[in-house]
Amino acid sequence: MTLKEGSPSPPTPLPRKRGEGSQSEIANRVSSFQRALLGAYTVGYERAARPLLFRSSAGEAHEQMLRWLARMDNLTGAALLAAMRRATTVDQPAQVGGVVLPSPLMLAAGFVKGVGFDTEAEAQNYANSRDLIPGWRAMPALVGPVEFGSFTRWPRVGNSGVVLWRDPATQSTQNRVGLRNPGVRAAALFLGARRDQLPPVWGINLAPSPGISDDRVLCAELLESLDLLLDAGLTPSWFTLNLSCPNTEDDPGARQTGQQAETLTTALARRLDSAGIPLWVKLGPALGDAQYRVLLNVGTLTGVRAIVATNTLGQPTPDDPNVIAGVGGGSIRPHALAAVRLLAEERARLGSTVDLVGCGGALDGASTRAFLDAGASAVQYWSALVYRGPLAAAVLAAEAAGV
Secondary structure: OOOEOOOOOOOOOOOOOOOOHHHHHHHHHOOHHHHHHHHHHHHHHHHHHHHHHOOOOHHHHHHHHHHHHHHHOOHHHHHHHHHHHHHHOOOOOEEEOOEEEOOOEEEOOOOOOOOOOOOHHHHHHHHOOOOOOOOOOHHHHHHOOEEEEEEOOOOEOOOOOOOEEEEOOOOEEEEOOOOOEOOHHHHHHHHHOOHHHOOOOOEEEEOOOOOOOOHHHHHHHHHHHHHHHHHOOOOOOEEEEEOOOOOOOOOHHHHOOHHHHHHHHHHHHHHHHHHOOOEEEEEOOOOOHHHHHHHHHHHHHHOOOEEEEOOOEEEEOOOOOOOEEEEEEHHHHHHHHHHHHHHHHHHHHHOOOOEEEEEOOOOOHHHHHHHHHHOOOEEEEOHHHHHOOOOHHHHHHHHHOOO
């Protein structure tokens, strides 16, 4: 499979060790104006904006952000956000999983995924008249690469009640949104009608429907999802198969078996190979060492181009010890880093070419570099948007480069 061009700049692999020349070169390219702008932004967000936002609950603040994104999902709003990104970010192209990213930092799935519904008819009616996926244009303009989703074959209304929490002491988040999304058919309808306005580099995250134990049924649903999206004329830079969804009351840890991964990735990789789109896989944290090794081996054999490690970690919620929700941010970093290191060691032992994408607790330059030093070629973030603000990608990139 040929490398998919996602940037007009010549691809430059990101160094995986500290102190290499590329970091200092990037730091030198950041102008004094950009340094001053990022410095003022950081102080303003952490001392003024964040305390104000944190007066609202995590759920209320998230809903406010989605409403704001819907208002910015127009040409004028996107142009303004793109100007903010250009003023604060120096791109550092990286080759990851068959894609040339303009930056090794990308927004993880779970933020730009849309509204939840009970039925496909409701979702399609909404898609015909309103912004079904808030942030579809605004977030890529502001932060660069974004992974849309997770989308499931059928719409999901998600969990009710309180579904989001913050833990400022550890800079962590926790969620039990429950894979709320409009379903693939409505997402394909909405995004397909706007395919000429989609970003040059973006991904789609697909999740198997929770509660289904038959891998053949899951495989059929996922292939149908791919067909709906591809038939709508959508050509994302990559697709990610999300094998870990800890906030759906399912058991994603035990279900991440080599047999299931082989069944699903073989079929999806074959279908996507004909479309020239690479397949990535997202795994959960705290799996057994042998389980990670098996999954990497399966991915290598079936044509997976990258593994995202990791999703959130299922833990009891602050409100009810009997309810499990996915923890992200600072609390999960040790688990995510351990997974990346183990996968990198197994990759070297096998001579595998599968790339690794770190995810879980990238909140500053040091933690971002830690993933890269552990063997990741790129890093996904989510909680950083909460604790570092809307320009988190620019801040993390600058700090990681030593600016």
